[in-house]
Amino acid sequence: MEAGGGRRVLVVGAGLAALGVAQRLQGPGAVRLLEAGSRVGGRIWSHPFASGLAELGAHWIHGPSEGNPVFHLASCYGLLGPSAAEKENQQVEAGGHPLLPCVTYGSSGKVLRPELVSSTRALFSELLGSAQAFLHAKELPAAGVGQYLRAELARLAPTWDENEDSKRLRLAILSTCLKLECCISGTHSMDLVALGSFGEYTSLPGLDCTFPGGYSSLPDRMLAALPEGTVLLNKPVKTIQWQGSFCEKGDVARIFPVRVECEDGDSFLADHVIITIPLGFLKEHHHDFFQPPLPKWKAEAIRRLGFGTNNKIFLEFEQPFWEPEQQLLEVVWEDESPLAEPSTDLEAGWFKKLIGFVVLQPPEQLGHVLCGFIAGKEAEYMETLSDAEVLRTMTNVLRTLTGNPSLPAPQSILRSQWHSAPYTRGSYSYVAVGSSGDDIDALAQPLPDDASDPRVIMPGNGGCMGPMGQPPWCCSSDWAEMCGDGWPQVGTGYPKDRGYKDR
Template sequence: MNTIRNSKTARIVIIGAGPSGIAAATKLIESGFENVLVIEAENRVGGRIYTVDFADNVVDLGAQWCHGEKKNVVYELVKDLNLLETTGTIYDDYVCIRSNREVLSDDVADVLKTIAFETIPERQKGLLKYEGSLGSYLVETYWRELEKTPNIDRTIAHEFLDNMKKFENSVEASDTVFEVSGQGHLDYWICEGELLLNWKDKGFHTLLKLLMKCKGNETNDFGILHKRVILNKKIEHIDWQKGDEAIIKCVDGQLIEADHIICTVSLGVLKENYKKMFTPLLPPAKCRAIEGLKLGTVNKFFMEFKVPFGPPDWTGFMFLWTQEDLDELRNTDYFWLESVFGFFRVSYQPRILGGWIIGPHGRHMETLTVSEVQKAILWLFRKFFTFPIPEPINFMRTQWYSNPNFRGSYTFRSMYTDELRTGAWDLASPLTNGAGKPVLQFAGEATHTHYYSTVHGAVESGWREAERLIAFYQSRPSQL
């Protein structure tokens, strides 16, 4: 016999305690739902928000900045609380240094940076009529604009372009800019306002505490989700059409019955597991979205030194490889350093440098030990700089791809996504039973049509699925 549920009795299981899962759970609790359980495979909440103690305060191993202000729900939530601060020009004023140790003059670097990066509004317009990849668009426009400045050395321009492509890959989380869809790139909406708002000395975890309405600072304080979050529990299988309910099987063998499941696992986890994770198999449109949307790897390094690193006026530095040095590097064990594109100062952490690596080389780096990685990075610094390089006091790197609970960093729209004519809407659509009840819902950054790859997109997606359930139970008042 079917049990008729209402908002107090409906059993809702949310898989994943990242920002989307926490946003969904807290909205449901605040809307009067009582039977809400969040199941998380890791030993912590936050997912790809991961703030850890380091050096003078904290660093963010995952999401670091609130990207923009207008229509950004994260910004809206905290704008009056004095928690965010602009990162300034750290990511504009960096130094460009060549592998032959030549530092580009400000004049040359400024021209190249302007051509490469300060054309975003025009880029958005130009892409409207462009059929190809973001990469081919960027390369074409770069050389076209450069035609107007014949005094710039073409060899240096080439080296800069290579570095710019790596930077762009870090924005997209793509392996190559030539796989990013030019049209798909336009699906992403930039929120107006400051694009790099940092969380001062507190980190992005602050947002989770606000969502959960935590009062204290203890790591096991889940606020209004008290006793509703289970950590270290991994979901292995979901039977989403078991009569009128769904049965969830955990890796430890426990079975959990649910009326509704909100699945927030990353696109990387879905890609790896969707064929065996769901019974019945997901519908073709959902499978196409999982196959067609892409997520890649962006990893970070954090280095703590005794005193601030390098010349005081450097906000960061980007590595430009000469062809000769690159050919040589590619024949060594350090080949992967090619994709370490730059290091920058970290806000509120004067003694730290934060570096970036992208793509397949980033995945290779994850397979090495921390000390191997640290040694290689110091070799890189010594190759590029003329001044003595001190040993760091502490070194950390991320491994977003090798962790089976993530399998990558964030999502983008590829040429293949376009080819399959799929998108976030297919991933987001809920699976219902015959009576129209949402049984298996999907949230998470990858399901957001316009704010994918961000925390604000993840939070909105969690709210979207919570609201779907709120609306469902509001539309059935006679059964309450």
């Protein structure tokens, strides 16, 4: 595993970031990827369901335009549909929210007035914009985004010139807006998201698009372009020793500072190791994963940054109960308000965290399938239930929303379980209350501190899957440069933005 002057690079993980590094450094034996699972792609996972594929992880390319490296690479491979390449679609400002024809169901079994829903969304969008304006502010009105938004709503609600029923419905819709923002930010509650750093998240222009052949076609193509043997699957890493002097049997003259030991007893020596595994795993295991342990400043950055769970629930129907033009069935529980204390009874009300259901397109290829989105502790609780329990609950929810007690139950169900997955332990990261963009920088700082000899290189804002299913992308060209000059210049360099999360 030697090239470029005999240096060796190990990469832990085989998601997009890791595969991007391998493309950048590829050459005979230049780099090797150690992947704990049985497939590449990480939290990109296209799984057979119904008559097509279901995206258990990343769903869309948010902001598919020139500045988006995922879009750039997918376009180069020819993996996107023709509409994604249209210039007018690349100029649409979606703000990280999929622009889908929507119907909004209330828990009373009736469709809510589109005018009320639209005006409430516009109000919430304005409030989000005002929350982002506190970036770099010396004084903050609240620690978390949620506290700020609720205070603003408490101030505004008495000024609304409408009857009590309309005001109650507007507050219920705003509750759904907050839940959607939890999915986008990857958190249980917007109270946990730092207000002072909220404006660091940037949105790229472009009409969100999907992969006709499944999102996994991207990592699969990246893998196919690598030399055989570059990626080792089913190879979970046990420990990374990064301050040693190791040599291979029969070659005592060649000293390596890094030794990576796998769970199966195999070990690998290297000059550099690049860590692309999720922040959720690091939060639980960094104490014994690294030998010696990480310095306090880096361990504290890992502790302070947030990492939450987003899950999807796919439901297949024999026939659709929704109209052909409807692509999003939004859910509003009319007894909820952002000004009231949320229920903590997960068993009784976990399903109320659902923001709604996306209709998978096109139905002639994928079948009649709804995809529900749910975030936070409710998403984690859902993982503890059986498929039958979740299907039964979803059937009752849909019957309540449509006002049809005889609505046929789904034929089948598929769901993600990212919190239970031992090597992810959640979905993606966010800047939590008590942390800041400085923690992202600290996480990205190589070890040891001497930049001329980086042994451990970690992502700063990797370990995240973008909002509602945008994959992570880390700056593989920067990592390659950290490993020294002289590497084969394969692939493309990508922009680096500390706060980039493609909201």
